Amino acid sequence: MGEPLVNETGGRIIDAGTHLLDRQISDKDGELVGKVDDLELTFPEGGAPGASPPFVSAILAGPGALGPRLGGGVGRVVSGTHAILHPSTRPGPARIAFGVVTKVAANVELAVSRDELDVVRVENWVREHIISKIPGAQHAPQ
Amino acid sequence: MKKLLEITLGILTAIGGFVDIGDLVANAETGARFRMSLAWVVVVGVIGIVLYAEMAGRIATISKRPVFDVIRERLGPRLGLVNLVASFFINFLTVTAEIAGVALVLELASNVNYLLWIPLVALMVWMVIWRVRFSAMEKIYGFLGLALAVAVVAVWKSGQTHALLVQATHLHPPATESWPRYFYFAIALLGAAMTPYEVFFFSSGAVEEGWTPSDLMVNRMNVYIGFPLGGILSLAIMGGAAWLLAPRGISVDHLSQVALPVSHVLGKIGLVVFLFGMFMAIFGAALETALSAGYAVGQYFGWQWGKFVRPVEASRFHLVVLLTIILAAALALTTVDPIKVTEYSIVLAAAALPLTYFPILVVANDPDYMGDKTNSKFSNALAFIYLLLLIAVSVATIPLMIVTKAGA
Amino acid sequence: MSNPKGMGRPTGPELLIPRRRVPARVHGYDIVVRPLLALILAPLLAACVGPARWPSAYEGKAGATADQMVSAVETGRLASEIAAAKKGLAPYLSVTIADAEQAATSIQGAFDSIQPPDRHSDALRDQLDALLAQAVSGLSDMRIAARRGEFAAVERVGRSLRSVSEKLDGFAQQHA
Numbered sequence: 007m008g009e010p011l012v013n014e015t016g017g018r019i020i021d022a023g024t025h026l027l028d029r030q031i032s033d034k035d036g037e038l039v040g041k042v043d044d045l046e047l048t049f050p051e052g053g054a055p056g057a058s059p060p061f062v063s064a065i066l067a068g069p070g071a072l073g074p075r076l077g078g079g080v081g082r083v084v085s086g087t088h089a090i091l092h093p094s095t096r097p098g099p100a101r102i103a104f105g106v107v108t109k110v111a112a113n114v115e116l117a118v119s120r121d122e123l124d125v126v127r128v129e130n131w132v133r134e135h136i137i138s139k140i141p142g143a144q145h146a147p148q
Numbered sequence: 149m150k151k152l153l154e155i156t157l158g159i160l161t162a163i164g165g166f167v168d169i170g171d172l173v174a175n176a177e178t179g180a181r182f183r184m185s186l187a188w189v190v191v192v193g194v195i196g197i198v199l200y201a202e203m204a205g206r207i208a209t210i211s212k213r214p215v216f217d218v219i220r221e222r223l224g225p226r227l228g229l230v231n232l233v234a235s236f237f238i239n240f241l242t243v244t245a246e247i248a249g250v251a252l253v254l255e256l257a258s259n260v261n262y263l264l265w266i267p268l269v270a271l272m273v274w275m276v277i278w279r280v281r282f283s284a285m286e287k288i289y290g291f292l293g294l295a296l297a298v299a300v301v302a303v304w305k306s307g308q309t310h311a312l313l314v315q316a317t318h319l320h321p322p323a324t325e326s327w328p329r330y331f332y333f334a335i336a337l338l339g340a341a342m343t344p345y346e347v348f349f350f351s352s353g354a355v356e357e358g359w360t361p362s363d364l365m366v367n368r369m370n371v372y373i374g375f376p377l378g379g380i381l382s383l384a385i386m387g388g389a390a391w392l393l394a395p396r397g398i399s400v401d402h403l404s405q406v407a408l409p410v411s412h413v414l415g416k417i418g419l420v421v422f423l424f425g426m427f428m429a430i431f432g433a434a435l436e437t438a439l440s441a442g443y444a445v446g447q448y449f450g451w452q453w454g455k456f457v458r459p460v461e462a463s464r465f466h467l468v469v470l471l472t473i474i475l476a477a478a479l480a481l482t483t484v485d486p487i488k489v490t491e492y493s494i495v496l497a498a499a500a501l502p503l504t505y506f507p508i509l510v511v512a513n514d515p516d517y518m519g520d521k522t523n524s525k526f527s528n529a530l531a532f533i534y535l536l537l538l539i540a541v542s543v544a545t546i547p548l549m550i551v552t553k554a555g556a
Numbered sequence: 557m558s559n560p561k562g563m564g565r566p567t568g569p570e571l572l573i574p575r576r577r578v579p580a581r582v583h584g585y586d587i588v589v590r591p592l593l594a595l596i597l598a599p600l601l602a603a604c605v606g607p608a609r610w611p612s613a614y615e616g617k618a619g620a621t622a623d624q625m626v627s628a629v630e631t632g633r634l635a636s637e638i639a640a641a642k643k644g645l646a647p648y649l650s651v652t653i654a655d656a657e658q659a660a661t662s663i664q665g666a667f668d669s670i671q672p673p674d675r676h677s678d679a680l681r682d683q684l685d686a687l688l689a690q691a692v693s694g695l696s697d698m699r700i701a702a703r704r705g706e707f708a709a710v711e712r713v714g715r716s717l718r719s720v721s722e723k724l725d726g727f728a729q730q731h732a
Contacts, residue, residue: 028221028228030213030450037461041220041450067450075225112211112517129451133463142279143459259647259703396630397623397725402655407648408634415643423648 022062025110031067031102032113033120039102040125042114043071046101062104065114067125070099091128100125155369161286162374164293164425167381168433169249169403170242170340170494172426173487175382176406177555178333179389180399181325184315187383189334193341194379196534198371199527200505203512204347205367208354211517215351216447218517219507231503232448238500239345239441241493243476246434247273248486252403253427263481270477273434277469282356282455289432295425299384302413308391315390332548332555335541336491339498341382345440347504352443356456361521401487438476442469491555499545501538509535614670614677618684619731621667622724625691628660629721632695636714639707650702653710657695664688684727690720 020026022045031039046064051057070092073085089097102116102123109115120126137143178186208214220228250273251265276285303309321330359367388409389400400406407426411419439455446453446465453465480486509531512523523531549555635652638644667688672681694717701709 028225030217037457038450038452043225072225072449076229077226080229112213129464132467133460137463137466138460140278140459145279145458256648256651257645259650392634396634397626398630398634399624399627401627401659402652404648404652404655405631408631408638408652411638411644411648412634415641416645419643419645419648 020110026062026065026114029110030113031065031116033116033123034108034118035120037120039116039120039123040067040100041072043067044075044099064104065102065107066099067102068100068128070097074099091131100127151366155366157287157291158366158370159374159377160294161290162370163290163377163381164296164429165286165290165432165436166375166378167293167296167429168340168343169245169430169486169490170343170497171382172249172385172403172406172430173400173490174333174336174340174494175385176389176393176400177491178337179386180393180405182321182330182333183318183390183394184312184386185318185320185322186330186334186337187316187386188319189337190341190379190382190386192537193338194376195530196338196538197342197346198375199531199534200342200347200508201350201375202368202371203508203523203527203531204351205354205359205371206364206521207508207511207517208351209359209361209364209367210519210521211511212355213517214355214443214447215348215504215508216444217450218511219504220448222507222510228448231507232444234500234503235344235348236441236444238493238496239348239437239444240472240476241489241496242343242345243434243437243441243472244479245486245490245493246430246437247473247476248480248489249403249430250427250434251480252486253423253430256404256407257423257427262486263483266477266480269431269434270473273431273438274470274473277435277438277455278459278466282353285435286353286432289428289435293425293429293432295421296381296429297384298414298418298421298425299381299388299410302410302418303384303387303391306388306391306409306413308387312387312390326552328548329552329555331544332495332552335498335545335548336494336555338541339494339496339501341379342501343494343497344501344504345437347508348440348443349436352439352447352454356454358456364521403487438469438473441472442466495545495549495554498538499542502535502542505535505538611673611677614673615680615731617667617670618680619728621663622684622687622728622731624663625660625688626721626724626728628656628663628695629691629717629724631656631659632698633714633717633721635702636698636710639702640711640714646702646705646707649707649710650699653695653699653702657692657699660688660692660695664692680731687720687724687727691717691724694720 026042026045029042031042033039042065044066045062046066047060048063049057049060069084069088073081073083073088075081076084088099100123102125106117107114108117175190204215207218211218216228216232219231222228223231247266247269248262250269251262254260254265254269255262280288303312321327354367385406389406392409392412393400393405398405398408403426407419407422410422414422442465443453445451445468446462449464451464452462454462459466480489509523509528511517512531513528515522632653635644635649635656639649667684672678694713698710698713698717701707701713
């Protein structure tokens with residue numbers, strides 16, 4: 007593979023397509039959060055000519071982000087599911103600010119615990135309303 | 149010494165775990181209609197699954213990522229989703245067939261209608277998944293499924309082994325059968341031997357059990373020795389049907405007929421052991437396919453999955469597994485013929501094999517994931533030939549299904 | 557450097573990072589739904605039993621029916637032989653025989669529902685029907701005896717079904 011590319015500030019250059027998108031996200035405890043379903047790009051100065059190039063400002067995860075990426079009728083179904091399950095009326099996709107990313111390796115690793123993120127909303131709901139009601143759900147891992 | 153014990157146990161588990169209702173039905177039906185002229189397909193299938201299961205296990209061990217995780221990364225979300233939907237649907241049919249299969253075995257032992265057993269079987273499957281430790285679950289059912297080896301004893305005791313081996317060299321359909329049906333059954337046998345869920349389960353299992361590179365050798369032994377011996381079990385089922393059922397014009401359309409050769413040769417004890425082995429092997433397969441449903445969906449969406457965390461920590465995963473079991477049992481309760489469901493599940497599985505195997509081959513060659521443990525040139529060449537074969541099979545399936553009226 | 561596909565956001569100036577080539581957009585419907593429909597419909601089409609318009613087609617179906625019935629009768633007979641040799645278990649043999657009877661009944665039903673195209677075919681139908689009826693009734697008797705645990709009766713019926721089996725086989729050979 008060769009030496010990793012490095013830019014002028016010493017940061018590693020990676021290909022967002024191959025190393026970020028669709029990667030597994032794990033939190034600071036190594037627990038699984040979701041996938042990098044999409045990326046939010048920010049254009050400084052609104053993309054005017056001469057402005058700095060755009061940068062990745064956040065990771066978008068969950069059905070709200072995956073829907074538009076899938077496109078077509080299927081994508082609309084996925085986005086629609088997200089809209090139905092989300093408490094607010096016009097929800098955007100779940101967003102993880104890129105600042106909390108500590109490492110981009112096999113997984114995209116975060117500095118925070120997944121409980122602090124919006125993307126685990128559905129998991130929490132399923133846990134509270136369904137799984138935790140089954141006896142033995144709190145049992146040690148098998 | 150301990151290592152040797154571990155390897156032996158792994159091999160025995162792999163043998164018993166190889167056979168499920170698809171193998172039982174496909175091998176018995178084929179033996180009854182085509183005698184041993186399709187035995188070569190079992191050999192081809194075993195080589196194929198050995199090749200790809202080893203790769204999937206190696207990928208999961210080195211990169212710590214199981215198959216569906218990798219499929220989405222490699223194919224992108226859209227093709228990955230297509231893959232997921234197709235695999236999930238076929239896997240779902242397989243879960244239905246396995247649950248119905250366990251119920252059928254209980255019917256054979258009790259003379260109580262299999263429909264009445266289905267809810268209990270579904271509950272047992274779910275409870276074992278919920279509470280029994282992964283490694284124990286895999287080992288117990290795989291090891292006990294070894295009781296099916298009594299079918300090998302039955303063939304040997306019938307004195308027909310030599311004749312059957314000779315028959316196996318006749319690579320053409322018998323006079324009563326046509327070439328299209330010959331190839332249709334070949335596809336079914338291949339699908340039964342190379343089931344995709346085996347790969348999902350195997351690679352997810354590697355992560356569940358926390359395999360490290362030092363476990364690679366054990367993994368290889370299990371696969372290289374265990375699966376071929378499992379193939380011998382399949383061939384024994386085919387052989388029994390070939391020497392006892394075929395000359396009488398009996399074609400297999402009920403699970404009860406599969407046990408006739410063992411009963412005929414070995415009597416009551418042989419029959420009890422065989423029924424026990426069938427129960428364990430099919431039940432084990434029901435566990436694997438139900439878990440595979442959760443693995444596939446959870447790994448595509450990046451959810452926390454697996455039995456290696458507390459159930460509350462993998463809620464959506466467990467919900468998918470639970471719903472799959474419930475819906476599969478519901479489908480089985482509609483009195484749809486379990487043998488027909490089995491047949492369709494293995495034929496469709498054969499048609500869908502390239503979807504699963506192609507990404508595995510790609511990733512197994514990628515040093516980003518594999519470090520220095522990428523495929524050797526030999527295994528690459530072999531795997532590539534197999535992929536071409538599987539694509540040919542995939543293309544031929546629907547036309548053959550229509551021409552032969554689904555093997556009727 | 558082009559706009560990376562699948563980002564979901566319009567981009568003005570180009571992105572820093574070149575993206576690998578992504579396959580052209582494929583519609584989910586084409587890839588998923590159509591093949592799945594084909595996979596699901598194909599077996600349904602295959603399972604349709606059509607009417608036999610030509611006498612030769614009818615004869616072929618009659619022959620195939622006889623063949624299938626041989627399988628059911630022989631299964632029952634094999635079970636009765638295993639019972640005779642005391643090599644089976646009662647529940648297992650009961651279920652095996654019941655399965656064979658069930659198969660026989662549905663084979664008979666499927667054949668009877670086919671419209672014979674002409675008078676000659678009528679004669680064929682009568683001939684086969686007689687055999688089918690004997691087979692079904694024999695297997696029924698066997699099933700009843702098995703459920704009652706009367707395996708001596710099972711053996712007896714099994715022996716008596718031998719001639720039915722041979723006639724069905726002969727019929728199948730003749731009209732294949």
